[in-house]
Amino acid sequence: MADNKRIPETSPLPWAREVWAQLQGARQAGRLAHGLLFSGPKGVGKRHLVACLAQSLLCRSPGPDGNACGQCADCLLLAAGNHPDLIRVGPDPESKSGEIAIGVVRLFAERESLTPSRAAWKVALIDPADRLNASAANALLKTLEEPAGQTILCLVGERMGDLPATIRSRCLQLKVPTPTEEVALDWLRTQSARQDWPLRLRLAHGAPLRALAEYDDALMEQRRARLQGFLDLAAGRVDPLSEAAAWHKFGDKLILEWLASWICDVLRLMVDGEAVRLDSPDQRSAFAALAQRIDPASAHRLLKRVIDGRPLLEANVNHQLLLESLAIDWLRVSQGGNARRP
Template sequence: MSFSWQEQAWQGLVERHHHAGLPHAMMFTGLAGIGKHQLIERLAQWLLCLTPDEQGACQRCHSCLLWQAGNHPDYLHCGPQDNSHQIRIDAIRQVNQFLSQTPQISRCQLVSLEPAEVMNVSAANALLKTLEEPPGESYLLLSAERYGSVMPTIRSRCQRIALAAPTAEQAQQWLCQQGLSETVAEQALRFNPGAPLAALQWVNDGLHDQLQQWQQQLLQWTHGSISLAEVAEPWSKRLDFELVCRWWLQLLVDALKVQLGARAEQLVFDGLVEQIAALSAPSLDRGRLLGMHNKVQTMVGRLASGAAHYNKQLTVETLLLDWRELVMTGQRRETA
């Protein structure tokens, strides 16, 4: 699969391969949902193809047919296993053993490793020798959304390929081509800025409807018309916990923007701008608001890295209590 906003990066890879040759270890970096995985797969199939052209793999040779069947003997994908959020040392041992063999069909062997930032220390250390001395004709294609979270020893041994996000026009156009209306596409991109693939998945997963329900329950809780248990139970048990935390983070960002005089179109929760203002967002204690923002931001980062183990119910209840206290304090300040 190819995307218009990746063509410049693709042509650069092709030209480099024909002239100086591609490095054995490359790390593709950029936002989630811009197509890093698809570009890596396109490059992998192209490098394994027996009769490639400038646009990609031929889709007809023995190698391509094996790729399409999902059992190419010269390709290995490495990622978190057994419902873990981390890439552990056993997975890297499989990579090292795989690369110690010789190619069976293609001219090279290829490993994709995603996402590189969730390798734990033992796994990263186990990969270092392979990155320093890649055996035979082999390629390691890594990807990372949070480049700074990848261990420096891994970063220093990989050629970084930084992928730019598509423009707003490119993202909107692509989503409309996938069958979304302009309004839905715009809403999806508000929650997934610059990431059209993530935006499309957001719509297909029904997260728009879930978000509307989340917003309504938050307002009911803030006004005291619904109990803590009625809100916390579905948020912690029925909804994805990391997603709820990211929604919290964006709400707090919007509240900070309202304090600074942002317009409705500058907010992600554009439908809540009036409600946020009604809840005294301009009068909220900025120090407490920033403190809550930093707390949730840390949670989101730890959840993304796979290094966090939170009590979901307790965490959600704490955030709800913190939020209502923040709002009530703002209302008391406004009436004082």
């Protein structure tokens, strides 16, 4: 969005300050763990917090609260993306799997064994750590067991349960919280003057950075169109295969997220017609009408099929056929029929 401000990476976001204080307290006491595992939902600011920590550790003159000065030679090198003591470990951009391979970890281990070039620390960002394949995770385990004295490893990801327990047990685990809606909205309004931040924040499942970065005007228009298609399909006004083709053209992963949230809202309204917490509060009346005519058990089965479809997107399955099957099921369920069992 053109009117967004750049979020400074020298100080933590308001809802992450408790975690920041924990880190700085351990640092000042000389007890900062060599392995730090940052988790939390997408868009709550995990990577921003890690960037702040890297700045703080590499800065020559951090403030009393640990915030980097942003002006010293090391801070300027970081801003330019050229600091030799910051190592980034991630998937090969050319890899289709999106995994972090063992070769990348081995190369990092060679660099990790070297002493820092300029700063007091060498900082490694492993992101997304939940995409380490089994061989890479085993290779990283050795580094975590015998870290160089001046190296901090920061592992970041959304699905840390996918990491081996041996890695998780050797890291200090830090969960970045989802802020309250009030705190998130207060912060978002400092970034951009919008009247519909409450809706965008709900669509981003309460994650402020996701609301800010993803839910721009173009995506909101796409949502409007796909939501209209969802409702038209329920009314029998569109063909399920045509709507599924539009879903596939837009993006399979986000469509499944939206389908799950829309069906969840319908189910919430079946239980309580005055339900306060809806992912799409702007669709209350339309979803309430659907809730009156849909069989709850069928809706639950369809929701399970949508949720089970998410990991299939990363497998070798035909995405369009999956969406077509879900569109046909939604038509059947919304007309009072039964969804196929998962």
